[in-house]
Amino acid sequence: MLLTPTQSSFFALIILSFGSFAALFTVRWPRLSEYLWQKEAHNALGIPFEAEIPESISTGRSRCESCHHTLSWKDLIPILSYGLLQGRCRYCQMRISPHYVLIESTCLCICLPLLITCHDLIELSLNSLLMCSLLTAAIIDYQHKLIPDECCLIALAAALLLNIHSGTLENAVLGMIVGYSAVYLLRWGYLKIRNIEAIGLGDVKLLATLGAWLGVLHLTTLLLYASLIGILYILLYREKNKEPIPFGPFLFLSGIIHYYYLNL
Structure with missing residues (x-):
C-alpha cells in the first residue's frame, strides 16, 4: 500500500x-x-x-x-x-x-510493517486494530494471568471483517471453530485426567481469534511457534518455581510472526 x-x-x-x-x-x-x-x-x-x-x-x-x-x-x-x-x-x-x-x-x-503488507485502507485499519487488541491482551495476561474478553471480542470482530473484506469468511469461521474446539477439548481432557486446569479459557478464546484471523490451515503452525517460544522463555528466564506460565503472550507473538512470515 x-x-x-x-x-x-x-x-x-x-x-x-x-x-x-x-x-x-x-x-x-x-x-x-x-x-x-x-x-x-x-x-x-x-x-x-x-x-x-x-x-x-x-x-x-x-x-x-x-x-x-x-x-x-x-x-x-x-x-x-x-x-x-x-x-x-x-x-x-x-x-x-x-x-x-x-x-x-x-x-x-x-x-x-502493515504499510507494506496491506493493500487498502480497510485492511490496514482492521489489522492495526486487531494487533493492538492482541498486544493489550498479551500484556495483561503476562502481568495478571488474565485475558480480557473485550480484547478478544474486538480482535475477533476485526478478524472476521477482514475475511469478509477478502472473501474468505468460511475459512475464518472454520479457523475460529477448530481453534476453540481443539484447545477447549485439550483443556477439558487434562482437567478430567489430572484434575488440573492446564489451559485457561482466555487462551482458548485467543487461539480462536488467531484462527479466525489467519485461517484454519495455520493453527498447527501457530501452536508450534507458541510452544517453541514458550520453551525458549522457560530456558532463558524462568525461575524454578511452580507458578503457572501465561500462554497468551506466546500465542500473540506466534500470530504476529506468522502473519508477517506469510505477507512480507
Missing part, C-alpha cells in the same frame, strides 16, 4: 494513540476487575464492602500515579512527552513508569 510521507506520519500518530489507549487499558482494567471480584465476594458473604471504585477505561482523566495531578494534553503526547519530561512528572518530579511509552513503541513497531 503506497502512502505519502504525510499519510504515513498520520498513520504512525494514530497507532501511537492506539498504544496510549492500550497502555491505559492495561492499568485500569485489572484494577476495576479486582474491585468487582472483591465486591462480589463480600456481597456473597454478607460482608460490607466500602472500597472506592477505581476509574474505568471510559471515565476519569489521566492522572499522575504519585501526586494524582490531572494531566494536560501536553503531558500525554505519546513517546514525545515522556522524552521531553525525561521520564518525570511535570508537577511532582517523581519518576514515571516506562510502561506507557514501551507499549506505545511496541504498537508502532508491530503495526508499521
